[in-house]
Amino acid sequence: xxxxxxxxxxxxxxxxxxxxxxxxxxxxxxxxERARGISIDLGYAPLQLPDGTILSLVDVPGHERFVxxxxxxxxxxxxxxxxxxxxxxxxxxxxxxxxILRLLGVVRGVAAVTKADVVDxxxxxxxxxxxxxxxxxxxxxxxxxxxxxxxxxxxxxxxxIAADVEQRRADFPTRLFVDRVFTLRGIGTxxxxxxxxxxxxxxxxxxxxxxxxxxxxxxxQVHDVAVxxxxxxxxxxxxxxxVERGDVRRGDALVAPGAFPRSYRLxxxxxxxxxxxxxxxxxVHHGTSRIPGRVVRVGEAHAQLRLAxxxxxxxxxxxxxRAETTLGGGVVLDPAPPRGRDxxxxxxxxxxxxxxxxxxxxxxxxxVDALAARALxxxxxxxxxxxxxxxxxxxxxxxxxxxxTSAAVEERLRVRAVEAPLxxxxxxxxxxxxxxxxxxVLGLLPxxxxxxxxxxxxxxxxxxxxxxxxxxxxxxLAAAGLAASKAEDPELARYLESEGRVVRLGDGYVVSAxxxxxxxxxxxxxCAAAGEITxxxxxxxxxxxxxxxxxxxxxxxxxxxxxxxxxxxxxxxxSRTL
Ligand SMILES: Nc1nc2c(ncn2[C@@H]2O[C@H](COP(=O)(O)OP(=O)(O)OP(=O)(O)O)[C@@H](O)[C@H]2O)c(=O)[nH]1
Ligand SMILES: [Mg+2]
Numbered sequence: 001x002x003x004x005x006x007x008x009x010x011x012x013x014x015x016x017x018x019x020x021x022x023x024x025x026x027x028x029x030x031x032x033e034r035a036r037g038i039s040i041d042l043g044y045a046p047l048q049l050p051d052g053t054i055l056s057l058v059d060v061p062g063h064e065r066f067v068x069x070x071x072x073x074x075x076x077x078x079x080x081x082x083x084x085x086x087x088x089x090x091x092x093x094x095x096x097x098x099x100i101l102r103l104l105g106v107v108r109g110v111a112a113v114t115k116a117d118v119v120d121x122x123x124x125x126x127x128x129x130x131x132x133x134x135x136x137x138x139x140x141x142x143x144x145x146x147x148x149x150x151x152x153x154x155x156x157x158x159x160x161i162a163a164d165v166e167q168r169r170a171d172f173p174t175r176l177f178v179d180r181v182f183t184l185r186g187i188g189t190x191x192x193x194x195x196x197x198x199x200x201x202x203x204x205x206x207x208x209x210x211x212x213x214x215x216x217x218x219x220x221q222v223h224d225v226a227v228x229x230x231x232x233x234x235x236x237x238x239x240x241x242x243v244e245r246g247d248v249r250r251g252d253a254l255v256a257p258g259a260f261p262r263s264y265r266l267x268x269x270x271x272x273x274x275x276x277x278x279x280x281x282x283x284v285h286h287g288t289s290r291i292p293g294r295v296v297r298v299g300e301a302h303a304q305l306r307l308a309x310x311x312x313x314x315x316x317x318x319x320x321x322r323a324e325t326t327l328g329g330g331v332v333l334d335p336a337p338p339r340g341r342d343x344x345x346x347x348x349x350x351x352x353x354x355x356x357x358x359x360x361x362x363x364x365x366x367x368v369d370a371l372a373a374r375a376l377x378x379x380x381x382x383x384x385x386x387x388x389x390x391x392x393x394x395x396x397x398x399x400x401x402x403x404x405t406s407a408a409v410e411e412r413l414r415v416r417a418v419e420a421p422l423x424x425x426x427x428x429x430x431x432x433x434x435x436x437x438x439x440x441v442l443g444l445l446p447x448x449x450x451x452x453x454x455x456x457x458x459x460x461x462x463x464x465x466x467x468x469x470x471x472x473x474x475x476x477l478a479a480a481g482l483a484a485s486k487a488e489d490p491e492l493a494r495y496l497e498s499e500g501r502v503v504r505l506g507d508g509y510v511v512s513a514x515x516x517x518x519x520x521x522x523x524x525x526x527c528a529a530a531g532e533i534t535x536x537x538x539x540x541x542x543x544x545x546x547x548x549x550x551x552x553x554x555x556x557x558x559x560x561x562x563x564x565x566x567x568x569x570x571x572x573x574x575s576r577t578l
Contacts (some may be wrong), residue, residue, distance in 0.1 A: 002056075002232070002233035002234040003053075003079060003162050004032065004055070004056040004057075004058060004076055004235060005047070005109070006058040006073055006074045006080055006081065006082045006101075007019060007060050007082075007208050008060065008074070008081070008083065008094075008098065008100075008101060009082055009084060009094055010084075010085070010091035010097075011038060011061070011063040011093060011095045012037075012038065012062065012085070013062070013083050013085040014083055014115055014145050015059055015062060015083045016037070017146070017206060018112060018114055018143065018145040019057055019059045020046055021143075021151060022154070023046065023047050024045075025046075027039070027043020027044065029043070031234040036252075039059060039060070039061035039062065039066075040066060041061070042058055042059065042072065042179060042180075044056065044180075044192070045057045045059070046235075047158075050155055050156065050159060050165075051158060051159050051520050052222065053080075055401050058077060060073040060479050062093050062097075064092065064093055064096075067322070068283070068290055070093075070100065071285040072106055072285070072288040072289075072290070074101060075104055075192075075288060076177060076179070076287075076288070077104075077194070077427050078106070078195065079106070079109045079158070079161060080101050081112060081113040082094070082097070082098065082109060082135060084112070084134075085115050085127075085136055086114060086118070086123060086124050086142070087115060088131050090128075090130060090131065091437065094134070097146070098134065099326055100267050100329075101329075103320050103329030104318045105319065105331075108138070108161055110138060110141065110154065110161060111132075111134070111139070111140045112140075112142075112154055113128050113140060113141070115143075115144060116142045116143060116144045117146055117147045117149065119311075121312065124142055127408075128140075153372070156279060159189075160377070163256075167217065169197045169198075169232060172197035172198055172232075172314075173197065174197065174200055174204070174255060174256040174259070174261060175196045175253060175254070175259075175312070175314070176191075176193045176194070176196065176200060176255075177196065178191045178192070178193045178249070178252045178288060179193050179194070179288045181248045181250070182245070183245045187218075187219075188242075189239065189241075189244065189248065190238065190239045190240070191237070192235065192236065192238075192421065193235070193254070193288065194233070194235055195232050195233060195234050195236050196507035198234065198256060198575050199229050200217060200220055200236055200238055200254070202217060202218060202220055202229075203217065203218075204217045205257065206254045207256070208240075208248065208252060208253075208254060209252065209255055209260070209262055209312045210253075211248075211252065213247075215238070215240050215242070215254070216242070217240065218240070218241045219238070219239045220236060220237075220238050221236070222234050222235060224235060237488075238254065242538075252289070253287060253312045260313070260334035261335055262309050262310040262525070263307075263313065263335055263336035264306065264307045264308075264309075265306055265336065265339065266284070266286070266307070266319065266330075266334070266335060266337070267303075267305075267334040267335075267349065268319060268330030268331060268332055268333060269302050269333055270297075270301050270302060270329075272327065272328040273326060273328045274325075274327050276303075276321065276327055276328055278295065278296065280324075281295075282321050282323045283321070283323065284305050284307060284311075284319055285311075285321075286311050286313060286319045287311070287312075287321065289309075291311065292307070292308040293306055294306045298342070298346050299341075299343040302333065303330065304341065304480055313332050313336075314332065315335060315357070315568060316442075317331070317335070318332075319332065324542045333346065333350060333373075334361070342363070345360045345363060345498070346360075351467035354382070354384040355387065356388075357377060358371065358385030358386060358389055358396070359384055359385075362396050362397065363401070364401065365394070365397050365401075365437035365440070366396050367394055367395055368396055371396060383576075392443075394506055397441070397444070404444070405441065409431055409432075409445050409454075410447075410456065412426065412431070413426060413455065413456045413459070417459060417465070421461065421464030421466070422463070422464075422466070424455060424456070424459045424461060425450070425455040425459070426453065426454055427452055427453060428449065428452055429452070431447075431559035461495055466492050466495075471508075473487065473492065473493075473502070474501065474512065477510065478512055480512075482517070482548065482550055482552070483511075484509035484547075484551055484552070485509065487508055487509070487512075495499045496510075501513055505552065505554070505555050506554060508553065509548075509551055519556075520561060521555060522538065522541050523538065523561065523562060523569070523571075524561075527562075527570060531570060532568045533562075533569050534568050535549055535567060538552075553569060556569075560572055560574070
């Protein structure tokens, strides 16, 4: 099984010496590390156990100035190896490293009380006792990195715990956080990191984030041995042809394309070592990255972290929050939340079962594919979650949201029918925002669609409060005969025309539908007899003024009854047979 063990402990307590004694490898490689006798950067070494298992050891620096480096080293580990100097006992970074491990969810491991060779038995026993209280449940072994005493027992304890640790998610999409970048002659840029989930093999197409860039993996090594495919939990070195060394740095991630959102916000459940007030600016450690951020508190124990640079996170990821010291940490509830505080949504996310998560996410229609790419749920969990919502044409809707939207749309159409009874519909584009989901949602709303308009089912135009005005206008028109009248209310006129009761002429004039019919008949009869009609002739026949005669004839032109030739009109061919 592929597991990574990370050291932890105060500066100079003997971590690197113990790693060397266990693995034969000196992880303090930098000249400055050798000169100063302290670790500055992360060190890596494979550790072979008696049963043949190979663990990956990550050696971290203990100096308080390098706690941030320790966090980067500790994010990918499965087990801790706490190292405490027998003479000094637990010191500041012993406690801080332990707190960070807890925040990262690394709760299993072994403690070594080292430098046993330089203390008397009583001091050693006291130190062992102190460490037992510090890490209840973890085996505590007295060792010496110099004489090798206790190392066999330490290996045996590590083997026992390793056999008992849950494997990482191999079925999750690939994600590797880069912790080192270097160039090898003839090979090019190589990145190393612990594979958090999935697998990596030669030829894989991956995405380098947050640069948002396609990369191809040429070859993969695990502990200096070439492999076809590395599995989740393993320490991986991958060569990336075409990528310059300067294009990649610690904190970047190699991920399966499309599987993780890039996000400037993380919704987390907070764990506070010290009170973290709303608005606090701090450093957010996620994966091997460290990003300046601001805390926006949501409800009792949740927060949204607003970041200065994007991350690729997944639900369940751990973050550590630091300023000068370690202030706390959090567990990611949503790796790409919408802006703004929403306590209800957060409560659902916090509940943790797939149905609640999907309901919390579907705060507006979401494509099912996008849900999977939100890195919140996968496989069966996603299917179970989708049972809690309605899925239509690949879109997921919250039932309550749909009900509220339906109710709001109905209400708007009802108001519209009262305010504008002559046109009780609304343009579809006005009804819903122009989102990609709008067409699908429209199909689910209780509305009738006619043309580009939506109506309440069965709704038709009605006169409403204008009934009286309509009656008066019609009376006036009946009395006026062929003489045109000015319509004061153009909407009313349009409506009465759509009902076949009036005919609108130019300039806002109207006549009754009956009168227009009479006028048309006059024209037909005259044309049948004389072959044509002039304005003057029509005026005489109808007994109307020049202006009204002209308006009536123009409408007949528009209707296609007549065609104008100079100041004469003839029937259009189609009208002659009528
Ligand atoms: N006698 C004795 N000396 C030890 C032992 N382990 C470490 N030392 C010495 O303690 C000093 C610090 O050891 P390191 O292994 O560098 O300590 P470290 O925890 O890696 O220190 P940082 O990485 O800087 O936090 C060195 O001088 C070691 O030689 C031990 O078991 N016995
Ligand atoms: Mg060291």
